Amino acid sequence: MLVIEDLEVELAGKKILKHIDLEIKPGETHILFGPNGSGKTSLLMTIMGYPQYKVTGGKIFFKGVDITHLPINERAKLGIGMAYQRPPTIHGVKTHQMVKICGGDREINVHELARKVNFQDFLDRDVNAGFSGGEIKRSELLQLMAQDPDLMLFDEPESGVDMENIALVSQTIARLLQKECAPTDIKSMLQVKRERTKMGLIITHTGYILEYLTADKGQVLYDGVLSCSDNPREILHCISEMGYEECVRCTIASN
Numbered sequence: 001m002l003v004i005e006d007l008e009v010e011l012a013g014k015k016i017l018k019h020i021d022l023e024i025k026p027g028e029t030h031i032l033f034g035p036n037g038s039g040k041t042s043l044l045m046t047i048m049g050y051p052q053y054k055v056t057g058g059k060i061f062f063k064g065v066d067i068t069h070l071p072i073n074e075r076a077k078l079g080i081g082m083a084y085q086r087p088p089t090i091h092g093v094k095t096h097q098m099v100k101i102c103g104g105d106r107e108i109n110v111h112e113l114a115r116k117v118n119f120q121d122f123l124d125r126d127v128n129a130g131f132s133g134g135e136i137k138r139s140e141l142l143q144l145m146a147q148d149p150d151l152m153l154f155d156e157p158e159s160g161v162d163m164e165n166i167a168l169v170s171q172t173i174a175r176l177l178q179k180e181c182a183p184t185d186i187k188s189m190l191q192v193k194r195e196r197t198k199m200g201l202i203i204t205h206t207g208y209i210l211e212y213l214t215a216d217k218g219q220v221l222y223d224g225v226l227s228c229s230d231n232p233r234e235i236l237h238c239i240s241e242m243g244y245e246e247c248v249r250c251t252i253a254s255n
Contacts, residue, residue, distance in 0.1 A: 001026050001063055001199060002047070002151055008057035009039075009046050016042045018224045020058070024151070027196030029177050029213065031232040032203045034221035035244045040203045041085065043221065044153045047201070048082050049075045062151065081149030083140040085156045085203075090127035095119075095139060098127050102146040113145050117172055133160025134169070141172045152176060154202040158209060170212035173202070179213040207236040222248045 002024040009017035016039050024030055034040045046053040047060060049072040060068045067075055090098070099110050114120045117138040128136055137157060144152060154173060161169055178196040202209055209215075210232060218232030220239075227248040228235070238247040 002201075003061040004047075004058070005061075006058035007046070007055065007060065009042060010054045010056050011042060011052060015056070016053075016224050017046065020226055022219070022226060024199045024201060026150075026199060027178070028216040029179065029200040029202065031207075031210070031215045031218045031235075032201060032221055033205075033218060033232075033235055033239060033244075034203075038221045038244075039224045040221050041155055044082060044155055044201065044203065047075075047151075047153060048072060048080060076147070076149070079150035080153070081144050081147045081151070082153040083137070083144055083155065083157060085159050087128055087136060087140060089129050091129060093127050094124055095127050095142075096123040099123075099142055099146045102143040104147070106146075106148070108146050110146070113142055116145070117142050117168065134162055134165030137161050137165065137169045138172075141169065141176070144176060145172075150197065151199045151201070154200065156203050156205065158204060158206050166208055167212065170209050173200070173209065174213035176200075177213065207232075210236065220244070220248060 002022070004020055004022040007017055007020040008015065020043065022030075032040050032043070042053055046055065049067070049070060051071075055068055058068075059066060062075070062078055062080060065078065067078065096110050099113065100108070110123065111120060114123055119135075119138050119142055122131070122135065122139065128139060131139060137160070157169055157173060158166055176198065177200045178198045202215070204210075215232045217229055218235040219229050220227045220235060222244055235247070
């Protein structure tokens with residue numbers, strides 16, 4: 001449902017993404033690793049459609065539609081949503097109002113959704129005003145729950161979250177991505193895989209998210225290039241043992 005072909009992107013005249021090829025199928029969750037400044041957030045912002053990220057080559061397709069130059073609101077309507085690492089504070093807009101906006105024309109119970117992320121006490125506060133790191137993440141997840149997109153982009157969901165909140169954040173992401181089931185037999189596993197339709201692309205440095213959900217693929221973005229695709233736990237282990245540069249060099253040599 002998401003296909004990226006030979007994508008090249010510039011930001012402020014500097015090339016930041018080079019020949020990116022990526023496909024995420026219905027029901028799949030991909031983990032994106034990479035050092036700071038490698039282009040991970042830029043890739044998510046480009047998929048979401050932020051105009052300062054200028055596509056200079058390649059195409060992005062979603063649900064068979066060429067979205068390469070579609071504005072953000074049209075991509076959201078098609079079913080793409082994003083949880084940001086550092087979302088802005090919005091004074092004058094209450095959180096419950098933002099959640100309703102994210103729900104669009106659908107009938108949603110804001111208080112019931114808020115209860116799932118223990119956020120009832122924040123609904124009458126301005127969006128992100130005075131929120132802690134964990135509260136900001138829960139606010140972002142609440143908005144995504146209201147939007148209910150088919151493709152969800154998560155920019156470092158563990159960042160700024162204490163250990164008390166990281167389980168709640170991670171488990172909520174797992175539910176959003178239809179990963180809450182833990183089948184015990186092959187038949188059940190195949191059934192669950194067929195029923196999953198939600199797709200996810202998650203940036204992580206720590207890998208904590210992998211303790212709470214099973215991801216299908218891991219990708220390493222290094223110096224603007226997607227360098228490998230493998231089991232995310234294996235990639236995380238490689239990075240932990242050897243660092244990004246050596247891990248990428250080893251992967252390229254083996255191919």
